[in-house]
Amino acid sequence: MVKKSTPLERASRMLDLVPFIHSHQGISIDELAAEFKIERKELLEDLQALWMCGETKFDYMDLDFESDYVFIRNADTLKAIRTLATAERISLIIGLTLIESDTSNQDIRSEITELRNRLGKDFESQVAATPSISGINIPLIEDAIKSRRILEFSYYSPSNDAKTIRKVDPLFCKLENGVQYLVAHCHSSAAQRTFRLDRMENLVLLDEIATAKEAIADEKPHLQVLLRLHNNLRKNREALGADVIQKKDSLQVQLFSESWLMRTVLAGLGGIELLEPIELRESIHKRARLIRAHYR
Amino acid sequence: MSFHVGEDQQRVLTVSRKSERLVSLTIALLATKRFLTKKEIFDSIEGYEGEVDAKERMFERDKEDLRTLGITIEVGSFDPLFEDEAGYRIRIDDYQLEISNLTPRQLGLISLASKAWQDSALDGTSLSALVKLKSLGVESDLDGLPEISPRLVAMDPNVARIVDAISSRHVISFSYIQEDFQQKVRAIEPYGTGTKNGYWYVAGRDLDKNEVRVFRLDRIHGDISYQGKGSSYSIPEDFRMQPLLSSKAKLHKALLEIRRGKAISLVARAEEVVDGDEWIRVVLPYNEIDDLASDVLWYLDDVRIIEPVAARDRVIEALDELIQRHG
Numbered sequence: 227m228v229k230k231s232t233p234l235e236r237a238s239r240m241l242d243l244v245p246f247i248h249s250h251q252g253i254s255i256d257e258l259a260a261e262f263k264i265e266r267k268e269l270l271e272d273l274q275a276l277w278m279c280g281e282t283k284f285d286y287m288d289l290d291f292e293s294d295y296v297f298i299r300n301a302d303t304l305k306a307i308r309t310l311a312t313a314e315r316i317s318l319i320i321g322l323t324l325i326e327s328d329t330s331n332q333d334i335r336s337e338i339t340e341l342r343n344r345l346g347k348d349f350e351s352q353v354a355a356t357p358s359i360s361g362i363n364i365p366l367i368e369d370a371i372k373s374r375r376i377l378e379f380s381y382y383s384p385s386n387d388a389k390t391i392r393k394v395d396p397l398f399c400k401l402e403n404g405v406q407y408l409v410a411h412c413h414s415s416a417a418q419r420t421f422r423l424d425r426m427e428n429l430v431l432l433d434e435i436a437t438a439k440e441a442i443a444d445e446k447p448h449l450q451v452l453l454r455l456h457n458n459l460r461k462n463r464e465a466l467g468a469d470v471i472q473k474k475d476s477l478q479v480q481l482f483s484e485s486w487l488m489r490t491v492l493a494g495l496g497g498i499e500l501l502e503p504i505e506l507r508e509s510i511h512k513r514a515r516l517i518r519a520h521y522r
Numbered sequence: 523m524s525f526h527v528g529e530d531q532q533r534v535l536t537v538s539r540k541s542e543r544l545v546s547l548t549i550a551l552l553a554t555k556r557f558l559t560k561k562e563i564f565d566s567i568e569g570y571e572g573e574v575d576a577k578e579r580m581f582e583r584d585k586e587d588l589r590t591l592g593i594t595i596e597v598g599s600f601d602p603l604f605e606d607e608a609g610y611r612i613r614i615d616d617y618q619l620e621i622s623n624l625t626p627r628q629l630g631l632i633s634l635a636s637k638a639w640q641d642s643a644l645d646g647t648s649l650s651a652l653v654k655l656k657s658l659g660v661e662s663d664l665d666g667l668p669e670i671s672p673r674l675v676a677m678d679p680n681v682a683r684i685v686d687a688i689s690s691r692h693v694i695s696f697s698y699i700q701e702d703f704q705q706k707v708r709a710i711e712p713y714g715t716g717t718k719n720g721y722w723y724v725a726g727r728d729l730d731k732n733e734v735r736v737f738r739l740d741r742i743h744g745d746i747s748y749q750g751k752g753s754s755y756s757i758p759e760d761f762r763m764q765p766l767l768s769s770k771a772k773l774h775k776a777l778l779e780i781r782r783g784k785a786i787s788l789v790a791r792a793e794e795v796v797d798g799d800e801w802i803r804v805v806l807p808y809n810e811i812d813d814l815a816s817d818v819l820w821y822l823d824d825v826r827i828i829e830p831v832a833a834r835d836r837v838i839e840a841l842d843e844l845i846q847r848h849g
Contacts, residue, residue, distance in 0.1 A: 233538075233540035233541040233544070234541075234544070234587055234590065234591065235646065236538070236541035237540075237541040237544035237545050237548075237587070237591070238591050238650060239650070240541060240542075240545045241545060241548060241591075242650060242653050242654055242657070245654070245657040246653055246654075246656065246657045248657070249656075249657050249658065249659035250657075250659075261653060261656070262649070262653060263649055271538070275538055275541065275542050275545070276545070278542060279542055279545045279546045279549060280549075287549075302553075303549055303552045303553040304548075304549060304552070306552075306614060306617060306618045306619075307618065307619040307654050307657045307658065308591075308592070308593070308617060308618070308619065308654060309592060309616075309617065309618060309619045309620065310592070310619065310621075310651055310654060310655075311591065311592035311647075311689065312592070312688075312689030312690075313644070313647050313682075313685045313686055313689045314592075314647050314648070314650060314651035314654075315651070316644075316685050316688070316689065316715075317636070317639060317644040317647045317648040317651060317685070318632060318635050318636065318648060318651050318652075320635075320638070320644075320674070320716075320717075321634070321635025321636060321637070321638035321639065321648065321672055321674075322631065322632075322635045324635070324638055324672035324674070325631065325634055325635060325638075325670055325672050328668070328670045328672065329668045329670060331668060334631075334667065334668065337627065337628065337631060338631060341628055341631060341632065344621060348757075351714070351761060351762045351763065351764075352688060352713060352714035352715070352757065352761065352763055353714060353715055353716055353763055354714070354715075354716030354717075354718070354763040354764040354766070354767045355674075355716055355717050355718075356717070356718045356719075356767075357672060357673075357674075358675070358717075358718075358719055358720035359673055359675075361638075361670040361671050361672040361673065362668075362669065362670055364670075364671035364672075364673050365669045365670070365671045366669075368671070382786070382787075384787075384820075387784055387785060387786075387821060387824065389786055401641075401675065401677070404675055404677055404678075404720065404740075405675070405720070406673070406675060424720060456847075458701075458812075459701070459702055459703035460699060460700065460701050460702065460703045460741075461701070463703055488822070489819075489820045489821075489822065490820075491844070492819040492820065492822060492844065493816045493817070493819045493820040494816075495812065495815055495816055495819065495836075495840035495843070495844075496839075496840050496842075496843030496844050496847060499847045499848065500848065507848050508848075510844065510848045511844075511845060511848040511849060513822060513823075514841050514844040514845045514848065515845055516823055517819070517822060517823045517841055518838070518841040518842070518845065520823065520826055521826070521834065521837065521838050521841070
């Protein structure tokens, strides 16, 4: 909301304000600003500018917003609703497709199909969207945070190869490196934990009140290792994630979990070599020999 | 009243002057019954200043800007006697939304769909789509809709650029990280886009290979650039994005031994499961042996490959290499 609009964005918005006000006569400035997701001040500037445009010889548009409620008259030209641009249609089609994935309700699904057709039959074949986070989870999580209630869910941790049931006091959601997380106080760990939204399943919002104190500062990954890649460069590099610093001929990676590191190096099929710390090098060596022994 | 207008204020004035000029131009071109000449436009709309050249360049940019907003300007002849006197107008049929009614529930669905982009790449785009549809005067009704809040993560500005390129049929080029982790410039006619497993993709005709290829956006280095003019190609009738993002059918089968309770995601992908005491046996479909070996070794000593021999050998080879490297 703080970002300043470009002239094009502003022109687009001014054009769209007219038909909107026309069908919402008497709407308050604050409500109108909320609908267009801009600050009150910016809306007033837009209305002022619109008013001046309405003073041309081509269209006498009468815009009234002195009383903090907005009215418009004689906007014969601009009151027509502007057609949707292709990008707008595509954005809605993608959103509708996500909703469709999360519901088995046939009524809703056929309603969505009809809406997609109306937005543009052609565009439907040009887009594809499957949600990574179930749309059912979001309202539950938001509700839990807002009403300070305990959330229960099953959580899969690939690093530990374990699926466990968790009960947590949700604190807040955050987005990091393109991944959505829930930061919460976990009852079984009796500590603050960060959970990936796309690994949470079977969420249940309990009636119990969450009692966790304010969130403590985020734990920084405490383990620092040095690695070298020998082959399958893109695949292995991507497996290491985002917290990677390129050194001269090695990679420095920050991590939380030794278990994750062990599995990643093994899954690298020899293309990832752990250089430091030495103890972990030995652990990997030992583990590889252990697994190798099974294949005699 | 101060005579000195600060630089910041100058910029604000320029910004507001341009947006006002664009709106005034739209009003003029919509309201007119006949075509308007450039001269008439320059004379009656505030904001066209300077020499004729400057005004004409400004007008050319404005027309392009309106086109970007999805507004089609009709060019016609003003006077049959003066054939080179071009005239401009906007037809209401081209300008106006073709959707004239929506049910409250439909608007409710649109509203949810638009929320999916909250704080993401097409946030502004989906919002402007929503306010236009709300202008139909229908009240959004979320009653009877399932408690679903779709959420997209699309922080990459390239997502918006790709949607724009597909919309305007612009060739795009970008630096792509290849399998050997080297970067190569690729150019495509973008046909479609999609998201799966949290990743964003663009598909289009690769100008080099002359066939449709799919690219993952997080492998694009830097910004996508537009090449040449818009409307420079057409999208084949039979193009479908969905199948390009679907998992390929798995052609081979492997026999694995998995420790009870472990490797749940492998067991979930298995075709057959035979129970046992400490170990269960599963038949797992796969395509590439390397991918299978990787998947299996992730589970350390909790998973073993029994068949095929080629896959077993690959795992043994990998383990030997690991042992040697970390010796």
